[in-house]
Amino acid sequence: MPAETTSFPWVKIIHYVVFGLLVVGAVAYIVLRPLDPMSNPEAAEAMALVQTHRAQQSPTIRQAISERVKGLSDKGKGVNLREWRVEREPSGTFLVRVSIREQVSVEWFERNYLWRVDVAKRSVIPLTIPASTLMPSEQTGHEAM
Secondary structure: OOOOOOOOHHHHHHHHHHHHHHHHHHHHHHHHOOOOHHHOHHHHHHHHHHHOOOOOOOOOHHHHHHHHHHHHHHOOOOEEEOOOEEEEOOOOOEEEEEEEEEEEOOEEEEEEEEEEEEOOOOEEEEOOHHHHHHOOOOOOOOEOO
16 A cells, blocks of 8 residues: 655645745845945945045055055055945935955054045045055145145
């Protein structure tokens, strides 16, 4: 006599529950994920103001940071340039930041560059020491060019 195969109704219920959780998770991810800050024209302008601002030893801040990364790499040191980020502050200004991870012997050191940008006033103010060392001394804390 062949063994009877019984269909468990719980199997279907479990499949529906798992499917439902996947759908709810996907919808939650789409709704709650952070928006691309560069989709905001003001955020993009804030980042452009920082990246194209005149630097102390280079034509622009972006070039100064790229030259630092290239210089460290040419010396055979490990270096990792993080992506540029921009976020809106409640006051309507923006924070623009970028980090460079540098290998110092066997340890890594992270150098953080942070600026506050007022797009309406077109001002770029360094908030960290590394950021202020890139800025021309007569313009540190003053309006961008």
